[in-house]
Amino acid sequence: MNIYILLFDNFRTLDVFGPVDVFGEVSEFTLHYCSLVGGLVYSSHHVPIMTEVMPLTIFSDSIIFIPGGIGTRSLVNDVGFTKALTHIIPQASYCLTVYTGSALVAKTGLLEGKTATSNKKAWSWVTSVNPQVNWQYHARWCIDVCFYTSSGISAGTDMALGFVADLYGQERSRLIADSMEYVWNNQSYNDPFAEPM
Amino acid sequence: MNIYILLFDNFRTLDVFGPVDVFGEVSEFTLHYCSLVGGLVYSSHHVPIMTEVMPLTIFSDSIIFIPGGIGTRSLVNDVGFTKALTHIIPQASYCLTVYTGSALVAKTGLLEGKTATSNKKAWSWVTSVNPQVNWQYHARWCIDVCFYTSSGISAGTDMALGFVADLYGQERSRLIADSMEYVWNNQSYNDPFAEPM
Incomplete structure (x- = not known):
């Protein structure tokens, strides 16, 4: 299966490279580091990543991975980006987001009526992007x-x-x-950073 | 303070980008993604990073950061790389390593008589690189x-x-x-992955 990791300037570094360290250990996965136009993309910590051009047509067993980061605050208003996501995501088997990446997908409307979560510290902003999503505050992931x-x-x-x-x-x-010496929180409902509402 | 992150082909992705996500949030730090000759360097998960040339002369308040990864297995025998480390590390205020990065520093001799640790699954190999280091098996970090x-x-x-x-x-x-929604193990002696010896 191909995993297309869709990068943009000011994506959050660990949003991408924690999951990459997991997916990269799965022999069934082939990772592609992409952006809409290709070339160098910089994370919010100025990490320069050389990207391929994101293909607009993908096989149906593909996975789309979309990080968050401070770059999402402007990208959510980029009509071309939202249009590209709207076109690409329905072709994939899965769409995964981290942090404020869910705001980008929420903007397309594809998450409407679906259960989703995001970062606690950006909660008001992310949920305001599309209140028709069934946002879950208490969740490590949805x-x-x-x-x-x-x-x-x-x-x-x-x-x-x-x-x-x-x-x-x-x-x-x-x-x-x-193998990563990582203490995995394997319960999606166990969210240590959600404050009582 | 400048942090020089010294990359090489087949470094382990998360070794670098977990710490980068921390250091990048510290306004006193300026991060430099370097390699000995500059240009594109690929992590063990094929992440293409554009690097600067590592300067051989650095200010004394600098920090050197050296990851591990499968690339260390051959790099430890690269005389030019070991010579460069031997020259650069003593100029810095701090030298930080992750995973099998400690094998690269052990090879220089600069860790001899000093307390250090490394990955549990690569323990025999790392410690064999230089048995004169005071290797600590039970340690999250030293x-x-x-x-x-x-x-x-x-x-x-x-x-x-x-x-x-x-x-x-x-x-x-x-x-x-x-802010990273990260459950920090803040006790250097608390090593959940060290088996009883």
Whole structure:
């Protein structure tokens, strides 16, 4: 399966590279680091990543991965980007988001009526992008059919392990987490950063 | 303070980008993504990073950060690389390693007689590179004067937060960890992946 990691300037570094460290250990996955126009893209910590051009047509067993970060605040108003997401996401088997990446997908309307989550510290902004999404405050990550959306930054790594577990079993993810010396929070409802509302 | 992140082909992705997500939130730090000759460097998960040429002369308040990864297995035998490390590290205030990055520093001899650690699954190989190091099996990370060495992959993020706490206080690191929605293991001796020996 191809995983298309869709990058943009000022994406949050760990949103991408925690999950990449998980997916990169799964031999069934081929990772593609993409952006809409290709070339160098910089994370919010100025990490320069060389990207391929994101293909607008993908195979149906593909996975789209969309990080968050401060760059989403302007990107959510980029009509061309939203149009591209609206075109690409329905072709994929799964769409995964981390942090404020769910705001970008919410903007397309594809999450309307679906359960999703996002970062706690950006909660008001993300949920305001599209109030028709069934936003879940208390969640490390949410699953609704093909959409996996995680809470903030580090939660993406837990979700990535959860996604691999859903496809290939808990033991597979447990082995990957152990090899990363990572203490995996494997319960999607266990959100240590959600304050009582 | 300048942090020089010294990359090489087949470095482990999360070794670098967990700590970068921490250091990048510290306004006192300026991050440089370097390699000995500059240009594109690929992580073990094929992430293409554009690097600057690592300067051979650095200011004394600089920090050198060296990841591990499968690339260290051949790099440890690269005389030019070891020579460069031997020349650069003594100029810095601190040298931080993650995972098998400690093997690269051990090879220079600069860790001899010093307390250090590394990944549990690569333990025999790393410790064989230089048995004159005081290798600590049970440690999430070790500190000996200017050397911070962490255990495997994810441990680097805990160490990075510990390093920031040592410089700027626990509260500063706690705020960063919370903003990352990261459950920080802040005890360097608490190693959940060390089996009883």
